[in-house]
Amino acid sequence: METLSSNRSFGGIQSVHRHASAETGTDMAFSVFLPPQAIAGEKRPVVWYLSGLTCTHANVTEKGEYRRVCAELGLIFVAPDTSPRGESVPDDPDGAYDFGLGAGFYVDATEAPFAANYRMRSYVERELPGLIAGHFPADMGAQAIMGHSMGGHGALTIGLRNPAAYRSISAFAPIASPMRCPWGEKALGGYLGPDRARWRDYDATALIEDGARVDALLVDQGEADAFLETQLKPELLAEACDRAGIPLTLRMQPGYDHSYYFISTFMEDHLRWHARRLG
């Protein structure tokens, strides 16, 4: 693991690292914020943040405004990339922003030519946690997961599939049901093929319909979000949670859009919500 940068911030250290991923077959970059308590030697809980379409680790690292609260609460904050990258990695044939590079959708692809590299599910669920456990003072028994848009979908599905691993789950403007929106239909079809039964493992509402259960979910959604009605559809998640008896706190935020101006506003609420559940 190579350290690309390391900067003191809010009494902790914000760093960026690169490693050769066995899952993706590429170099992968990620960022880590260590709070002062971790620098002082304590093992601290880990909050995973999964980013949206077109993003790398850098977007939330620069614009997410999480360090002040993580420093106060003693939370380690890890932000992975959103896809494998490199000259050899197959991309959307038209170079579209919503498939291929920057758009891994947190799946393990089964279809050629994507199956070799697009293994973001296994990368986020297994490989990167192993690397974090080995290199940082992380309490891997206390993990939370959150994300934005495509990364909100990632956080919900990874959390719902692994309730023993993640004590709490939240999302900003998640793609609530990729099986029922254009972004998701394109991505799941492209990575997993046309059999929609195989998509259900990557759809938060389908996972809940199929029996997945968690103690609680927190979702913030801007009412002025341009993708709200066509792509995000939080009402589908609300209906599934309602039927399954999963307590969902869905906060519709008037005037807020899909940007980091929205995310940074409510980041503190999410981190405090996770910290209460991480103990």
Added chain:
Amino acid sequence: METLSSNRSFGGIQSVHRHASAETGTDMAFSVFLPPQAIAGEKRPVVWYLSGLTCTHANVTEKGEYRRVCAELGLIFVAPDTSPRGESVPDDPDGAYDFGLGAGFYVDATEAPFAANYRMRSYVERELPGLIAGHFPADMGAQAIMGHSMGGHGALTIGLRNPAAYRSISAFAPIASPMRCPWGEKALGGYLGPDRARWRDYDATALIEDGARVDALLVDQGEADAFLETQLKPELLAEACDRAGIPLTLRMQPGYDHSYYFISTFMEDHLRWHARRLG
């Protein structure tokens, strides 16, 4: 004045605007954060933030983490660009980062070919305040000024020259004495010519030696800042303040560098310091 973007954030509105500047002869962009109190119709104090070399309004707008505290305290936050820009604007002959585009040094240039466009002193001191007063619910009787690096130099010199206009002044890692560092000697020589007597209006320590007085100054400086000894030299400002009897709070911050990871950490302290003086 054209509005390029407008985003709800922390209960306020972060916007970016463009206008045709009479001073620079170019279009100029700037960002404004209106706190909730201003949106509700109150006239609120204005904090000016001047950015460093290579920056535009966007750097602090994205990475400065000022909106939460400005929303709480009811402060309007304005971030201008650092130079005129455009195909017709003369740049450093070698395209260097420390002169020309992105490096206006907050002076009114007198030398050809820069004198026509490089009028950032008059732009920040007069033209942009007029525009802000005309378009936003700003209490122009309650202004503060702050900045980073080259913008720290700008905030100190503009504040020292106009103590009636700015009730408080602070800086992150300012160029304390441009007459006595390579960045400043290149810039002041290029914009103002070889007569160093004409540089003194643009050097905080020289202004103090020549009689400028303010009630207080706040400066934060990272001890791990790569530019500390060669370019920034806060000890020169400390000596000038000491001789003049100006109370300078100079905080040396162990481990912090020159980046926005440093600035964002101490932004809250500066904003609260200004708010106390703005009443």
